[in-house]
Amino acid sequence: MARSAGPLTAPYLKLKAEAHHDLGSTATNDAIIQLVLIALHFLSSDCTTVPLKSRVPGKRYYSYALKTNTSAISRPVNESLFEPAESVISTQWKNRSTLTSGELTKMVYTMATAYSVASDLFDRNNKKGPATYLEQLIGHIFACELGKNPTKNATLPLEKGIKVRMTMDFIFDLGKNRPKVHLPVKSSTRERVVQAWAHQRLLDKAYGEGVYKAILVIHSETKLDLRTLEVVEIAVPDQWLAYQSLLATMERIYYLDPPDRYLALSEKYPIIQLRQFGDFFSECKDLLK
């Protein structure tokens, strides 16, 4: 049973059903943009913006709040990455093959954020809804670009003929002579992100390195202090270096709102290949051939 999210409940349930039935389908495509447009409309008509104090150099953030209750605010929105105009997003989504990487990143950031922000205003404790939605959005985009639907079940052969099944994030089988794709999708990496590297290590050890290529997609690393209205960005570069060097290798890490500290880390240590999400569209063919 989905928690109530006002005008978003019905289109969210519709998307859930379509995504479950066929993640890469036109019906899922339509359900996603429908939900996003309803969320953007709700934000522009029923909500107001609340400025936040950004402690992140070079980035400005605001929250949304219901006009009828400005004390309860949403998660932070990156001003330069969020496009509130429905018509812009609707047109871009239809013509996404014509967009630059920066435009694609901004479009997907907006689509990923609009529903989550609106959901916050109905129930700030509902973390599962926005997380599931982000998975569906990114999973759909991958399914379209790769021409295949993913599964969430991995079968791992152990010793002595034992096989175990494990639920993972998305797994795409692209067919003979092509790498398989392991796609973890996370709202942020503060908690449990080690799981993405650990799952990749399970796949590497069970099937051999290189059989599965790992691509980690993350929304952002912002943290809002509801008391002071300050936004900070959390980065744990040492942990990432350790995971990437000693546990398993993520072929790419894509961010919708890339933290500058991670971009700098990636530049200094090429073992970490971090990009804005829009780059995926142009490089995915080369990456996964």
Add this chain to the structure above:
Amino acid sequence: MARSAGPLTAPYLKLKAEAHHDLGSTATNDAIIQLVLIALHFLSSDCTTVPLKSRVPGKRYYSYALKTNTSAISRPVNESLFEPAESVISTQWKNRSTLTSGELTKMVYTMATAYSVASDLFDRNNKKGPATYLEQLIGHIFACELGKNPTKNATLPLEKGIKVRMTMDFIFDLGKNRPKVHLPVKSSTRERVVQAWAHQRLLDKAYGEGVYKAILVIHSETKLDLRTLEVVEIAVPDQWLAYQSLLATMERIYYLDPPDRYLALSEKYPIIQLRQFGDFFSECKDLLK
């Protein structure tokens, strides 16, 4: 700032200070038993028990509730493992070298559970306090048995002379020609337990397999449905087999309240060495020589 837990707040803060200063000290020893006796006294004088519906074959559970508010109940207590009598625990703790493995398991189960249960009755959302306390109790017992205090910092050498520091669970350095010990302590394994195996893999890869021996200590796997008052036990044997076969090896997994499904798994697959916690006291010398 610790959250209020009535008569437990002051002795909890005392333990926290002593444990931080010297985990294996007599002062920490005294602070632990002091806190446990205050918790047991509080449970017997101010609380009543509420029977639960056990869905775990062969185990019976109850909760505690304040006499003044029986609608808010604590986490479940395993009836056959919990010794409510202060005098019994006080005497056993002093003379623990004379106890059997079963008696030791019951004593430590009681000591681990008494504070957490009492804390629940003041603030059911305070998960950090009980988790930290469990770490301190188990860490203290290991520090006493191993004759060394642990650290929580691991330094991991990566390629090209890069070193990173990571916070882990307890790490014991037993000196030259002896294995080092990696000791993760968890209330249950439902969430984030993959981290324990992943950290061990980091240590294995950075230092070579066998340099660090991993011992995982877990309280229990019970889950209470507050609505129906039913207690179930969650086990994920396939995940465990995969982690233990493909990620890293836990030398031992000790439970204060061992789930029968895991005991059966351990019997069927000797790669998983699972024991009741009391066994640690008699086998630790052999295990870590």
